[in-house]
Structures are given as structure tokens and as C-alpha cells.
Amino acid sequence: MKLRSKAAALLLLALAALLLALLSLRAGRAEPPAPPARPASAPQRHPAPVPARWPGPGALPRAGPGVRRRRPPRPRPRADSRGAVRLEKLARRPGEPRSFQAVLPPELWIHLAVVACGSRLEETLVMLKSAVLFSHRKIQFHIFTEDSLKPEFDKQLRQWPDSYTKKFEHRIYSITFSVGNPHEWKKLFKPCAAQRLFLPVILKDVDSLLYVDTDVLFLRPVDDIWKLLRLFNSTQLAAMAPEHEIPKIGWYSRFARHPFYGSAGVNSGVMLMNLTRIRSTQFKNSMIPTGLAWEDMLYPLYQKYKNAITWGDQDLLNIIFYFNPECLYVFPCQWNYRPDHCMYGSNCREAEHEGVSILHGNRGVYHDDKQPTFKALYEAIRDFPFQDNLFQSMYYPLQLKFLETVHTLCGRIPQVFLKQIEKTMKRAYEKHVIIHVGPNQIH
Numbered sequence: 001m002k003l004r005s006k007a008a009a010l011l012l013l014a015l016a017a018l019l020l021a022l023l024s025l026r027a028g029r030a031e032p033p034a035p036p037a038r039p040a041s042a043p044q045r046h047p048a049p050v051p052a053r054w055p056g057p058g059a060l061p062r063a064g065p066g067v068r069r070r071r072p073p074r075p076r077p078r079a080d081s082r083g084a085v086r087l088e089k090l091a092r093r094p095g096e097p098r099s100f101q102a103v104l105p106p107e108l109w110i111h112l113a114v115v116a117c118g119s120r121l122e123e124t125l126v127m128l129k130s131a132v133l134f135s136h137r138k139i140q141f142h143i144f145t146e147d148s149l150k151p152e153f154d155k156q157l158r159q160w161p162d163s164y165t166k167k168f169e170h171r172i173y174s175i176t177f178s179v180g181n182p183h184e185w186k187k188l189f190k191p192c193a194a195q196r197l198f199l200p201v202i203l204k205d206v207d208s209l210l211y212v213d214t215d216v217l218f219l220r221p222v223d224d225i226w227k228l229l230r231l232f233n234s235t236q237l238a239a240m241a242p243e244h245e246i247p248k249i250g251w252y253s254r255f256a257r258h259p260f261y262g263s264a265g266v267n268s269g270v271m272l273m274n275l276t277r278i279r280s281t282q283f284k285n286s287m288i289p290t291g292l293a294w295e296d297m298l299y300p301l302y303q304k305y306k307n308a309i310t311w312g313d314q315d316l317l318n319i320i321f322y323f324n325p326e327c328l329y330v331f332p333c334q335w336n337y338r339p340d341h342c343m344y345g346s347n348c349r350e351a352e353h354e355g356v357s358i359l360h361g362n363r364g365v366y367h368d369d370k371q372p373t374f375k376a377l378y379e380a381i382r383d384f385p386f387q388d389n390l391f392q393s394m395y396y397p398l399q400l401k402f403l404e405t406v407h408t409l410c411g412r413i414p415q416v417f418l419k420q421i422e423k424t425m426k427r428a429y430e431k432h433v434i435i436h437v438g439p440n441q442i443h
Contacts, residue, residue: 104137104138106140108137109137109138109140110135110137110138110139110210111139111140111208111209112128112131112142112210112211112212113142113143113144113196113199113203113209113211114127114144114213114214115175115193116145116149116214117145117146117149117190117191117192118192120214121152121153121156122382123214123215123366124143124145124214125153125156125157126217126381127215127217127218128157129160129381129382130217130218130381131168131218132160132164132168133218133381134219134220134221134222134424134428135167135168135218135221135222135223136221136223137222137223137226138167138169139167139169139222140168140170141169141170141171142170142171142173142203142206142209143170143171143172144172144192144195145172145173145174145175145192146174146192147174150172150174153172154170154172157170160386161386161387163386163387164386175195176195176198176202177194177195177198178198178201178202178295179295179296179298184302185302188302188312188313189313189314193312193313194312196211196271197298197313197316197317199273199275200275200279200294200295203275204279207274207275207276208226208229208272208273208274208275208276209272209273209275210222210225210271210272210273211268211270211271211272211273212269212270212271213270213360213362215269215362215364215366216269216270216359216360217358217361217377217378217381218357218358219357219358219359219417219420219421219424220358220420220423220424221424224357225270225331225335225358228272228329228335229272229274231329232329235326235327236274236326236328236329237273237277237278237281238271238272238278238321238327238329239271239273239328239329239330239331240266240267240268240270240272240317240328240330240336241266241267241330241331241332241335241336242262242265242266242267242330242333243264243266244340245264245333245341245347245349246264246347247263247264250263250265251265252264252318253265256315256318257308258305258308258309258318258319259286259319259322259323260319261318261321261322261325261328262325262330265318266314266317266318266321266328266330267314267336267338267360268313268317269336269338269362270335270336270358270360271317272331278294279294281293281294281327283297283320283323283324283327284323285297285300285301285320285323286323287300287304301316301320302316332348333348334350334355334356334357334358335358336358337351337356337358337359337360338360338361338362339363339365339371339374339410342409342416343371343408343409343410344409345409346409346413346416348416352416354419354420355415355416355417355419355420355421355422355423356416356419356420357420359417361374361375361378366378366379371410372405372408373405373410373414373417376398376401376402376404377398377417381394390429391425391429394425395418395421395422395425398421399414399418402414402417402418
């Protein structure tokens with residue numbers, strides 16, 4: 001009997017202790033300790049910290065001077081070219097895909113200009129599409145066109161998927177010539193082509209610019225040619241590729257009736273420019289003994305040579321850099337690859353080693369059957385559905401199309417055309433897998 005009473009007493013004591021423990025724990029959860037007070041004299045630079053959650057059962061709350069405070073967020077670095085990548089990392093939340101365009105300030109965007117008149121609407125849109133497909137940095141498009149084409153350009157570009165429209169912004173300009181006779185300029189060589197000569201004057205707020213013809217296709221990120229600006233020395237303010245790799249069979253060396261740059265001239269279909277330097281330079285010329293500013297030089301130069309030039313604005317650029325060779329940086333032919341580089345036999349060594357970086361389908365080769373290799377690339381990019389897989393919907397069909405072009409000299413070197421585009425697609429695929437899928441989920 002005594003044992004039973006003792007056991008009952010011990011059980012009652014245990015229940016009472018457990019009840020007291022539960023009550024104390026409940027009271028502790030209801031009243032968490034206040035954070036340590038900040039001295040009144042100290043200015044409050046950051047918002048007061050949020051009280052931490054109360055520790056779980058069995059843990060003791062940390063109070064007083066031993067409480068660990070969260071480190072205040074580090075300030076974002078200034079958005080310069082060196083800090084752009086760090087800025088991206090700070091702006092991206094854990095688990096979010098990398099979105100470089102979301103944080104890149106406008107002064108670090110790529111500026112791409114094109115002049116399109118007449119029937120060049122589709123060709124221009126395909127060129128812009130090729131730029132957006134592979135680019136990393138955000139691009140500002142400067143589109144110069146006739147008033148009748150403005151609404152269609154705007155409509156077509158706004159119909160592209162959001163995943164691509166966030167990679168660029170566009171601005172559409174009217175065709176304007178600040179000096180001389182506008183009707184005379186407009187008829188120079190091709191409709192509106194002379195507009196490019198006035199870009200340094202019109203785009204006064206733009207520091208550097210990449211100009212391309214409408215019949216150009218990017219087979220690698222635009223970022224890569226933009227990096228060539230870093231290679232300019234202190235006097236160089238523009239960059240172009242040679243008109244021909246073999247001077248003896250080049251057009252300028254055989255037929256030109258005016259001065260031209262170097263031994264074979266330069267082609268202006270792809271032209272990289274430091275507009276700030278162009279606007280501030282006094283150019284040597286054959287008209288007066290002193291230098292002339294860019295805008296002041298254009299019309300007198302045209303008046304002097306208009307009866308001797310064949311290729312319009314390109315000839316005028318050749319004349320300018322003949323008298324100012326120190327101002328020009330010459331980049332390799334892979335950045336402006338044309339039918340001349342393969343239709344008589346391969347003569348662009350850089351493209352043979354590195355692949356074509358920028359394709360220039362001059363002479364209308366995208367729209368006839370004279371150079372089916374060029375036409376196949378144009379149609380592959382034109383017909384590619386934006387959201388499809390690049391390998392399945394562009395690269396593999398392109399390989400099959402190239403098999404039909406082996407009867408031409410250009411078609412016999414498919415690796416020259418496919419090397420860069422394959423490399424670019426692989427990088428895009430690897431980036432997608434690693435960032436969006438995650439390295440731990442790849443099997």
C-alpha cells in the first residue's frame with residue numbers, strides 16, 4: 001500500500017513539473033526579448049532589425065551583448081565596365097536565371113545602326129534577328145528608314161517574344177542629310193546608303209557605334225566585334241575590313257579612279273566607329289591645307305570626286321582614310337565575309353581558321369540562286385521560330401541544306417560557315433543547362 005502511495009506521489013510531482021515547464025515555454029514564446037537599444041546619440045543609418053524567432057524547445061535564447069547581428073547589406077558597386085559583372089551578381093536573387101540586361105546601365109549597351117529604304121524591310125529584320133539571337137549585352141537599335149516603313153518596323157519588332165524584346169530597345173529615325181542637297185545624297189549608289197556618313201552628326205549622344213548594311217548576318221554574339229573597340233590606339237576612330245584579300249584581283253586596285261585606303265581599299269558594309277573621336281578630329285584632305293571637321297568635309301569631298309566614284313559612300317570613306325590612314329583600324333575578313341571570299345576559291349584565312357563571324361550577302365545573293373550557301377544561311381535565320389531549340393530547328397536543317405550546295409566553291413567549305421555558329425549555339429546551350437537546369441540535375 002505504501003509503495004502505491006509513493007508511486008502516486010511521484011507521478012503527481014512529475015506531472016506538476018511538466019505543467020510548469022509547458023507554461024514557462026508558452027510564456028517565453030509570447031514575449032520574445034526586445035533587441036538591444038541603440039544609443040540616442042547615434043544616428044540610425046539602417047532600419048531597426050526585425051526580432052529573431054524564438055529558439056525551439058530545449059534551446060536557450062541569446063540575449064544581451066552576445067546577440068549576433070546580421071551584417072548590413074553591402075552597397076552596390078558603381079556601374080562601370082569593370083563592375084558590371086559584380087553588379088549582375090548582386091542584383092540577381094538566389095535561384096533566379098542570370099539576366100545581364102536587367103542591370104546593365106545604358107552607357108554600357110551596344111549601339112547598332114542600320115539604314116533601310118525601298119524593299120529592305122525583311123532583310124533588315126532578319127539582320128536584327130540574328131543580332132538578338134546570339135547577343136549577351138543589351139543592344140540599342142538605331143534604324144534609319146523612310147517614313148512609310150516606320151510603322152511596319154515598329155510593329156514587327158514589338159511582336160517578337162518577351163524573352164528577346166528585353167534584350168534590345170529600338171529607335172526609328174527619318175532619313176536626313178545635314179549638309180548639301182538631300183536629293184543628291186539620297187541617290188548616291190543605293191537609296192539612302194549615304195545616310196551612314198551623317199551618323200556622327202545625328203547621334204550626338206552616342207559614343208561608339210556599329211554600323212552594318214541590311215544584308216549582314218551575325219553568326220556569333222555582337223558583343224565580340226564590339227570588343228574590338230578596345231584594340232583602337234590613340235589615333236584610330238573607325239574599323240573596317242579590306243575590300244579584297246588579294247590586291248591584284250581586287251576592284252579598287254584595278255578600276256578605281258580616285259584615292260583609296262591601302263593596297264586594296266576597305267569595305268564599309270560593317271563599320272565600327274568611335275563617334276566621339278570622329279566629332280572631335282580635324283581630317284586631312286585634298287581640298288585645303290588645313291584639316292576639316294567631319295561634317296564640314298563631306299559635301300566638298302563629294303563635289304570634288306562625284307564623277308570619279310562608283311560605290312558611293314564607300315568610295316568617299318576610302319578617300320577620307322587614304323588621307324588619314326592613322327585613323328583606321330583594319331579588322332580581319334571573318335568580320336565581313338562576302339561571296340568574293342569563296343566564289344573564286346577560299347581566300348580568307350581567318351575564316352578558314354576561326355569560321356565566319358559576320359556574313360555579308362552583298363550582290364543580292366540571299367534572293368537568287370547564284371550563291372546557295374549564303375541563301376541557305378539567310379533562310380535558316382529568317383525561318384527560325386524564336387522559342388525553338390537552336391540545334392534542332394536551325395543548325396541541323398542548315399547542315400542538310402549545305403549538302404545541296406556542294407556544286408559551288410563556297411558550298412565545298414561548309415565548316416567555314418558553320419564553325420562560329422556551332423560554337424555560339426554550344427555556348428548558349430551550356431549556359432541554359434547550367435543556369436536554368438543546374439549542374440546537379442544534368443544526367
